[in-house]
Amino acid sequence: xxxxxxxxxxxxxxxxxxxxxxxxxxxxxxxxxxxxxxxxxxxxxxxxxxxxxxxxxxxxxxxxxxxxxxxxxxxxxxxxxxxxxxxxxxxxxxxxxxxxxxxxxxxxxxxxxxxxxxxxxxxxxxxxxxxxxxxxxxxxxxxxxxxxxxxxxxxxxxxxxxxxxxxxxxxxxxxxxxxxxxxxxxxxxxxxxxxxxxxxxxxxxxxxxxxxxxxxxxxxxxxxxxxxxxxxxxxxxxxxxxxxxxxxxxxxxxxxxxxxxxxxxxxxxxxxxxxxxxxxxxxxxxxxxxxxxxxxxxxxxxxxxxxxxxxxxxxxxxxxxxxxxxxxxxxxxxxxxxxxxxxxxxxxxxxxxxxxxxxxxxxxxxxxxxxxxxxxxxxxxxxxxxxxxxxxxxxxxxxxxxxxxxxxxxxxxxxxxxxxxxxxxxxxxxxxxxxxxxxxxxxxxxxxxxxxxxxxxxxxxxxxxxxxxxxxxxxxxxxxxxxxxxxxxxxxxxxxxxxxxxxxxxxxxxxxxxxxxxxxxxxxxxxxxxxxxxxxxxxxxxxxxxxxxxxxxxxxxxxxxxxxxxxxxxxxxxxxxxxxxxxxxxxxxxxxxxxxxxxxxxxxxxxxxxxxxxxxxxxxxxxxxxxxxxxxxxxxxxxxxxxxxxxxxxxxxxxxxxxxxxxxxxxxxxxxxxxxxxxxxxxxxxxxxxxxxxxxxxxxxxxxxxxxxxxxxxxxxxxxxxxxxxxxxxxxxxxxxxxxxxxxxxxxxxxxxxxxxxxxxxxxxxxxxxxxxxxxxxxxxxxxxxxxxxxxxxxxxxxxxxxxxxx
Numbered sequence: 074x075x076x077x078x079x080x081x082x083x084x085x086x087x088x089x090x091x092x093x094x095x096x097x098x099x100x101x102x103x104x105x106x107x108x109x110x111x112x113x114x115x116x117x118x119x120x121x122x123x124x125x126x127x128x129x130x131x132x133x134x135x136x137x138x139x140x141x142x143x144x145x146x147x148x149x150x151x152x153x154x155x156x157x158x159x160x161x162x163x164x165x166x167x168x169x170x171x172x173x174x175x176x177x178x179x180x181x182x183x184x185x186x187x188x189x190x191x192x193x194x195x196x197x198x199x200x201x202x203x204x205x206x207x208x209x210x211x212x213x214x215x216x217x218x219x220x221x222x223x224x225x226x227x228x229x230x231x232x233x234x235x236x237x238x239x240x241x242x243x244x245x246x247x248x249x250x251x252x253x254x255x256x257x258x259x260x261x262x263x264x265x266x267x268x269x270x271x272x273x274x275x276x277x278x279x280x281x282x283x284x285x286x287x288x289x290x291x292x293x294x295x296x297x298x299x300x301x302x303x304x305x306x307x308x309x310x311x312x313x314x315x316x317x318x319x320x321x322x323x324x325x326x327x328x329x330x331x332x333x334x335x336x337x338x339x340x341x342x343x344x345x346x347x348x349x350x351x352x353x354x355x356x357x358x359x360x361x362x363x364x365x366x367x368x369x370x371x372x373x374x375x376x377x378x379x380x381x382x383x384x385x386x387x388x389x390x391x392x393x394x395x396x397x398x399x400x401x402x403x404x405x406x407x408x409x410x411x412x413x414x415x416x417x418x419x420x421x422x423x424x425x426x427x428x429x430x431x432x433x434x435x436x437x438x439x440x441x442x443x444x445x446x447x448x449x450x451x452x453x454x455x456x457x458x459x460x461x462x463x464x465x466x467x468x469x470x471x472x473x474x475x476x477x478x479x480x481x482x483x484x485x486x487x488x489x490x491x492x493x494x495x496x497x498x499x500x501x502x503x504x505x506x507x508x509x510x511x512x513x514x515x516x517x518x519x520x521x522x523x524x525x526x527x528x529x530x531x532x533x534x535x536x537x538x539x540x541x542x543x544x545x546x547x548x549x550x551x552x553x554x555x556x557x558x559x560x561x562x563x564x565x566x567x568x569x570x571x572x573x574x575x576x577x578x579x580x581x582x583x584x585x586x587x588x589x590x591x592x593x594x595x596x597x598x599x600x601x602x603x604x605x606x607x608x609x610x611x612x613x614x615x616x617x618x619x620x621x622x623x624x625x626x627x628x629x630x631x632x633x634x635x636x637x638x639x640x641x642x643x644x645x646x647x648x649x650x651x652x653x654x655x656x657x658x659x660x661x662x663x664x665x666x667x668x669x670x671x672x673x674x675x676x677x678x679x680x681x682x683x684x685x686x687x688x689x690x691x692x693x694x695x696x697x698x699x700x701x702x703x704x705x706x707x708x709x710x711x712x713x714x715x716x717x718x719x720x721x722x723x724x725x726x727x728x729x730x731x732x733x734x735x736x737x738x739x740x741x742x743x744x745x746x747x748x749x750x751x752x753x754x755x756x757x758x759x760x761x762x763x764x765x766x767x768x769x770x771x772x773x774x775x776x777x778x779x780x781x782x783x784x785x786x787x788x789x790x791x792x793x794x795x796x797x798x799x800x801x802x803x804x805x806x807x808x809x810x811x812x813x814x815x816x817x818x819x820x821x822x823x824x825x826x827x828x829x830x831x832x833x834x835x836x837x838x839x840x841x842x843x844x845x846x847x848x849x850x851x852x853x854x855x856x857x858x859x860x861x862x863x864x865x866x867x868x869x870x871x872x873x874x875x876x877x878x879x880x
Contacts, residue, residue: 096121112137116148127154135159138178139171150178162414163407179216232417234427236441236509237314237502239306241432244283249435252276253475272475273436280432281307281334281401297344301337307400307430308341313495314398314428315347319376323423324368324394328382328412329401335379338400348374352389353381369393382412391415395423400430402437406444428502436475443470445509596709597665599701600656608641608649615640657698664690668698669715673722677703729779732817736775739820742827747772752816753823766801767816769794774813782806785813 099105100121108122115122130152132138138146138159157179170191176184184190193212241249252275256268278285282305291300302308311327318325329335332353342349350364368375368391378391382403394416403409409429417425431437493501594600641649667687675682677699684695706712740746750768769792770785777784786806795801804812 092118112145116144119148119151123151123153125153127152129156129158130154131158131160133160135161135175136163136171139174141174141177146174146178150181163411176216229417229419230421230424232413232425232427234413234429234506235499235502236429236431236506237310237498238431238433238438238505239310239498241280241306241435242283242304242309244289244304245279245306245432248279248283248286248289249276252279269472269475276436276475277401277440278331280435280437281305281329281331282337284337285331285333297340301341301344306432310430310495310498311341311398311400312345313498315345315377317495318396319347323396323426324375325377325396325398326380326391326394326412326416327377327398327400328380328385328409330382330403331401332381334400335381338379342377342379347376349377349379350375351379352385353379354384356384365389365391380412380415382408385412385415389415390418390420392418392420395421395425397425397427398430399427402429402431402441402444404440404444406448409444410448428499439473442509594656595662595665597662598657598660599705599708601652605649605652608645608652611639611645612641657701660698668695668702669719672719676723676726677719732779733775735817735821735824736771738824740772740775752819753826754819761800762812765794766798767812770809770813771816771820779813782810782813785809 096118100108102125110118110122130149132149137143138149140146159175159179161175170187173184173187173190176190177187252272256272283289284301284304289304302312315325327338329338332355335351335353339349339351350368352361352364356364364378367373368378373393378394380389382399397413397416399409399412413425413427417427429441431441594602594605664687668683671683671686674686680696680699681692683699684690684692687695690698706716709715740750743749747768750771752764752767752771769789773785773788777788783806786804786809789795789804789809790802
């Protein structure tokens, strides 16, 4: 694609043939200027993209790399680039560490340590607060170019947020009260944060719709009707709001965190006849694009777009909508802001109205208030430099949230849903929102001026005073009815239901005998499966035949039929119990995988080390299992792959031992190897590392062990020998490992040459010893048969010559 003289290569998720074509023909140096791709393709095709030295890398939605340990963040750091640019609407979502992660990506040399970054901006007292603020501004100013939508697009219509509060239906009150009664001790006296979080989640489900609990929806048969609306306060409010929005030609985005709630909303929209689209975490890429295109096309009849807050709140342009309904609020206000910006963005022609639904006198009120306060504090980090570390909601805050409004819930069982007109509800919501905004403005001003009391909590709620604390035990008067989770039945068949109901009046079938079930036997538990199956089959066969005999006996008065099978004998029962005990029934798949990984790491013979990796298993248990594994590993389904992996690991261990022996042999030739050791480089010395560095490396590997590259790197950094050697101190662990492998090859080659010279010397010494006459016996060296023959021939010639002379 040509864009003003630039050749842009658009490389998104494509089929394999197209990918191959792009990779081989288009993605070639000199054939393109700009490559536009997705995060998924950047990860998938990293080996291809890493071949280039990129002038610029520009990442949109850059908060996706806020976690430096994520796969995407690690992949992005692999690319060789001259310049880096991050574009994001939320540089700070949760805490200061995420801001460091982005800065570390931009300049890893400067922002190398998260701990140092935290120390820079740590507020220890009021005296150094102003200094910290100035320091923050100094650090961020060169790297942060902040632009608001109002700065870029002067004609962008405003955004107006209104909190619409609504009461609870009778069914909601019943479930809300029951949820509090279930964990009464935790709510009244406090408990673990995990349990409180679970209670908070269940209460929020109840605020959204009671049909999220299984058994709450009337049925079977499950039919859509007015009960879907009247049993939830928010649905009543939505049912009043949507006709008014439809009348004025608005188009609506509805966000919720719960995908099962989107199922209920989908049923409601079909019941009312509204056309809609939907995106959640299970929506595929093609369906997602098709839904967005269908909603945004000119003259589209789609009125509502259902989206899950997390899946649909990023990277989507839905500026054709002008109303955003947040059916429930996220703990993190930045997520809700991202959701609102799907409509309030450049290209929007109308004023955007945001309606945030809130169930009155419930946990939701405090969740929204906390979110507003968190948003105000987050803004101070970028705008004012305030660096109050944002923590997750703690146990005390959760307890206050759960308790809030409980007295109102228990005091009345009746519905508190208002019958007021929607205009009146919106007017009340605007007044409540203005009041909350004023409260937040004062909170922000106090935070900027550092007026906050040292002992005050950031999220300080009105009802956390001890004098206002009430005892829920005194309020509770009814028995607990446990609400189970709701599972949506999407494919319910009414005809099938009535068919089953008609059959219920039929005469009951005779009760089947209780068949003993064979326990689930896995291959890695090493049971004698064949023999156990035979015993169980025999037992079942006898029971079934006995049952058939009893049936015949009850219905027809005939002679007792002969039973074909025999029951298990006492010896067989004992054998069955013994076979069940011989297997490793307590070993789970997780235990087996841990055992295999430990065998790869330490070798099959190091039982003690293997046992140290196994949780909940004694050394004797592991030794017994290892013995059986060695004998019967071929019974495993995938034993070829498992044994190959173990042997590969054992080969690594063996190779490591060889390396350590080779280095030890080299060092033994010197009295002080740290100073005297020489390395025979031959022709491959290289120019980057000097001999002192190599000597230190070999000696440290001998001391630390081969493979401990982090410790080796730390040794170089702390050693006074290399205090000013920037090159060595800046090497990565991978580079040190490569250099070390090169040195080990040289050491092994030198050891081979030494061994060869020693063998040759021993051989020459032995040969010389054989040639020299022995001092003790004075014996002549033995003659070879050829020498003896020559000597005899000479003697005979001498004898013949002497005879001739005599004649």
